[in-house]
Amino acid sequence: xxxxxxxxxxxxxxxxxxxxxxxxxxxxxxxxxxxxxxxxxxxxxxxxxxxxxxxxxxxxxxxxxxxxxxxxxxxxxxxxxxxxxxxxxxxxxxxxxxxxxxxxxxxxxxxxxxxxxxxxxxxxxxxxxxxxxxxxxxxxxxxxxxxxxxxxxxxxxxxxxxxxxxxxxxxxxxxxxxxxxxxxxxxxxxxxxxxxxxxxxxxxxxxxxxxxxxxxxxxxxxxxxxxxxxxxxxxxxxxxxxxxxxxxxxxxxxxxxxxxxxxxxxxx
Amino acid sequence: xxxxxxxxxxxxxxxxxxxxxxxxxxxxxxxxxxxxxxxxxxxxxxxxxxxxxxxxxxxxxxxxxxxxxxxxxxxxxxxxxxxxxxxxxxxxxxxxxxxxxxxxxxxxxxxxxxxxxxxxxxxxxxxxxxxxxxxxxxxxxxxxxxxxxxx
Numbered sequence: 001x002x003x004x005x006x007x008x009x010x011x012x013x014x015x016x017x018x019x020x021x022x023x024x025x026x027x028x029x030x031x032x033x034x035x036x037x038x039x040x041x042x043x044x045x046x047x048x049x050x051x052x053x054x055x056x057x058x059x060x061x062x063x064x065x066x067x068x069x070x071x072x073x074x075x076x077x078x079x080x081x082x083x084x085x086x087x088x089x090x091x092x093x094x095x096x097x098x099x100x101x102x103x104x105x106x107x108x109x110x111x112x113x114x115x116x117x118x119x120x121x122x123x124x125x126x127x128x129x130x131x132x133x134x135x136x137x138x139x140x141x142x143x144x145x146x147x148x149x150x151x152x153x154x155x156x157x158x159x160x161x162x163x164x165x166x167x168x169x170x171x172x173x174x175x176x177x178x179x180x181x182x183x184x185x186x187x188x189x190x191x192x193x194x195x196x197x198x199x200x201x202x203x204x205x206x207x208x209x210x211x212x213x214x215x216x217x218x219x220x221x222x223x224x225x226x227x228x229x230x231x232x233x234x235x236x237x238x239x240x241x242x243x244x245x246x247x248x249x250x251x252x253x254x255x256x257x258x259x260x261x262x263x264x265x266x267x268x
Numbered sequence: 269x270x271x272x273x274x275x276x277x278x279x280x281x282x283x284x285x286x287x288x289x290x291x292x293x294x295x296x297x298x299x300x301x302x303x304x305x306x307x308x309x310x311x312x313x314x315x316x317x318x319x320x321x322x323x324x325x326x327x328x329x330x331x332x333x334x335x336x337x338x339x340x341x342x343x344x345x346x347x348x349x350x351x352x353x354x355x356x357x358x359x360x361x362x363x364x365x366x367x368x369x370x371x372x373x374x375x376x377x378x379x380x381x382x383x384x385x386x387x388x389x390x391x392x393x394x395x396x397x398x399x400x401x402x403x404x405x406x407x408x409x410x411x412x413x414x415x416x417x418x419x
């Protein structure tokens with residue numbers, strides 16, 4: 001018997017497609033699945049948002065902010081800000097929250113609405129505002145976020161998305177992402193949510209002061225401070241354009257017959 | 269954002285290096301297959317033909333391979349969608365052919381004319397990381413009986 005040496009088949013076990021086309025196909029597929037997942041998650045969060053009892057939210061807030069709760073120092077400035085917040089919140093008739101004001105030691109001007117009715121303001125924000133009315137509008141805007149439950153929406157999506165990722169084995173499986181950074185990242189809202197919070201905030205300001213002087217001045221100040229919006233803190237950059245917001249606020253004030261001029265209270 | 273850029277750079281670099289090594293390896297495999305063609309391999313269990321056998325012994329060739337980051341990434345995405353893990357196929361093809369080549373090189377070095385009853389085996393090497401659940405790589409072993417025929 002004679003053996004004829006033959007070379008092995010060079011192609012049959014190799015894929016015919018280029019690895020990069022394979023990669024493109026995979027990424028497109030996964031992105032598609034991701035989009036569908038995100039849409040589903042957003043839908044379920046929207047459903048659950050209005051069903052979450054306030055007790056559960058308070059419990060959630062307790063697990064999120066235990067340190068801050070202990071560290072809250074009741075100094076005079078804090079008390080005055082709290083009083084302002086409470087006074088503004090009176091304009092919201094069916095307010096289920098006991099709003100709490102907390103000051104964050106951060107030089108960036110920023111404010112957040114966090115679960116449990118906690119309004120966070122940074123030292124930078126307190127410094128930048130030049131009258132009570134300016135600051136009051138930012139607080140009223142944050143109250144507007146509570147009304148729209150925006151503070152739970154972003155968080156809910158974030159948590160659910162992480163859960164889904166963890167359950168399919170990617171993302172490290174660390175669902176305890178409710179650290180401070182993760183939380184604040186979950187607190188960025190859509191433009192429409194911001195506009196709605198602006199509108200409600202303006203109503204609160206009118207109810208409290210009888211005029212809306214100072215509302216929006218803060219945005220103008222921010223815009224002047226740093227015209228390159230890319231360099232602005234997240235609180236601002238995820239918001240609609242600053243000038244655009246001021247214009248819209250003026251328009252709305254005129255439409256509702258709010259006075260744009262008035263006596264502004266001195267800085268707190 | 270920095271994470272994402274890091275990931276993209278890692279993917280790009282490992283894709284390019286992986287491609288380069290793969291091409292080089294395939295070129296070497298093809299050249300050596302040509303060279304070693306006279307050492308016949310067969311999966312038959314007995315020596316074909318009727319020439320008497322003067323010497324017979326086990327010959328082996330073993331290759332351990334692992335993945336690069338780019339291939340691992342593609343396989344990770346593939347795990348979500350399903351289907352052929354195309355990124356792995358050339359790697360395993362290279363490993364099998366390399367293992368058979370090493371076996372034949374051993375056979376030739378010992379002066380054997382052929383290798384009969386050739387088999388391939390694959391075993392997974394557990395990774396020390398992730399509690400031994402991950403795979404560090406696979407070993408492909410080619411083995412058979414080297415045969416020296418009477419002149």
